[in-house]
Amino acid sequence: MSKKLTIGLFGFGVVGQGLHDIIKTKNLNIEIVKICIKDGSKKRTLPAELFTTDKEDLLNNPEINTIVELINDTEAAFEIVSRALSTGRNVVSASKKMIATHLDELINLQHQYGTSLLYEGAVCGSIPIIRNLEEYYDNELLHSICGIFNGSSNYILSKGFIEGLDYASALKQAQDLGFAETDPISDVGGFDAKYKLVIAASHAYGVVVKPEEVFNLGIQTLSSHDLQYAREKNLKIKLVPVAKELDDRHVALFVLPKFVNETEFLYNVEYEYNGVIVQAAFADQQFFFGKGAGGHPTGSAVLSDIAALRYDYQYEYKKAKAKKDLNFTNDIELNIYLRYEDDDLVDELGFEYIHERYYSGNYKFVIGKINLQKLIDNQHRISGKAFIAFADQLRGVSLAESKKQAVEVL
Numbered sequence: 001m002s003k004k005l006t007i008g009l010f011g012f013g014v015v016g017q018g019l020h021d022i023i024k025t026k027n028l029n030i031e032i033v034k035i036c037i038k039d040g041s042k043k044r045t046l047p048a049e050l051f052t053t054d055k056e057d058l059l060n061n062p063e064i065n066t067i068v069e070l071i072n073d074t075e076a077a078f079e080i081v082s083r084a085l086s087t088g089r090n091v092v093s094a095s096k097k098m099i100a101t102h103l104d105e106l107i108n109l110q111h112q113y114g115t116s117l118l119y120e121g122a123v124c125g126s127i128p129i130i131r132n133l134e135e136y137y138d139n140e141l142l143h144s145i146c147g148i149f150n151g152s153s154n155y156i157l158s159k160g161f162i163e164g165l166d167y168a169s170a171l172k173q174a175q176d177l178g179f180a181e182t183d184p185i186s187d188v189g190g191f192d193a194k195y196k197l198v199i200a201a202s203h204a205y206g207v208v209v210k211p212e213e214v215f216n217l218g219i220q221t222l223s224s225h226d227l228q229y230a231r232e233k234n235l236k237i238k239l240v241p242v243a244k245e246l247d248d249r250h251v252a253l254f255v256l257p258k259f260v261n262e263t264e265f266l267y268n269v270e271y272e273y274n275g276v277i278v279q280a281a282f283a284d285q286q287f288f289f290g291k292g293a294g295g296h297p298t299g300s301a302v303l304s305d306i307a308a309l310r311y312d313y314q315y316e317y318k319k320a321k322a323k324k325d326l327n328f329t330n331d332i333e334l335n336i337y338l339r340y341e342d343d344d345l346v347d348e349l350g351f352e353y354i355h356e357r358y359y360s361g362n363y364k365f366v367i368g369k370i371n372l373q374k375l376i377d378n379q380h381r382i383s384g385k386a387f388i389a390f391a392d393q394l395r396g397v398s399l400a401e402s403k404k405q406a407v408e409v410l
Contacts, residue, residue: 206321251326
């Protein structure tokens with residue numbers, strides 16, 4: 001028999017309302033007791049007595065045995081979740097930045113107090129990737145995980161490639177539809193995708209990496225030249241986070257735009273949809289596809305976690321327990337396309353080789369092999385008007401093996 005869950009819900013925005021819509025259609029032995037909101041003056045669709053602006057009305061309420069956290073404030077979310085876990089309550093959260101930033105602490109709190117934190121809704125919306133990494137792939141060697149983890153940036157890229165909109169117009173449409181924030185840098189700059197990648201990699205490889213150590217470049221400097229280049233080569237541009245095991249001691253994580261061809265799964269993932277590719281040693285390549293944003297898609301993932309708590313489900317972090325000396329590294333070689341204005345930037349980046357170089361008026365690019373650490377060292381120079389993407393194939397090896405072989409990542 002499943003136990004009854006009495007829920008204290010933090011946040012009643014798009015996802016919170018979507019979750020409530022779904023719960024009221026089900027008979028799951030779940031009751032929302034109280035909802036904590038930031039703005040008490042805002043008119044709500046539910047009875048006023050259900051709402052409060054005081055978090056203590058939830059955290060100190062003996063009737064509540066489960067906390068669901070769906071707010072945007074990273075540090076406030078961490079305080080709520082950590083307090084709940086340390087006072088014997090299980091938690092469901094969709095706050096990817098909070099989870100990625102405090103993952104080590106959150107894992108320790110669960111172990112210390114015997115409580116459970118589930119967060120399927122924090123990574124790729126409706127796609128059940130975390131549970132699959134925990135359960136289906138628990139004994140599987142994973143070569144890589146990559147995909148489209150951010151619907152806002154993918155919407156902008158689809159508008160540009162399919163409909164011919166310039167970046168600014170596509171971004172404005174995404175903002176008007178609620179896919180992108182007023183300050184969109186978290187989405188278009190690859191930060192949102194990075195937080196999700198850090199969380200997914202912890203379950204895939206058992207390695208907890210601080211987000212600030214993971215390199216990310218986004219699509220905010222994308223130009224019509226880059227889109228035209230892609231069309232001429234029958235390619236599309238996607239913002240792709242990658243986690244890749246290089247050898248039995250090293251795993252690399254990074255987020256970059258990538259040229260994809262029509263034979264790749266990601267080629268047909270458009271607009272607000274997400275796609276995750278898992279490359280496994282024995283199961284081979286598998287693809288997960290679904291909506292990555294929206295109240296009902298994300299709400300469905302949150303509800304799945306809530307329902308699992310009725311049976312005391314916990315993440316076991318199996319790969320972390322089994323891992324042997326696997327460490328994060330930025331020592332990986334990439335083939336990249338660099339569109340630039342400053343000639344000195346090419347020299348500063350220190351390409352190991354350049355196999356294509358083009359000049360035409362105000363459009364200049366090079367394609368060649370470079371070590372990821374070089375990009376990190378020069379990120380302050382790249383983040384102006386230059387644009388970088390994976391070119392042709394992404395290849396990476398540990399430095400010791402770089403002269404012997406190239407390991408295909410995707």
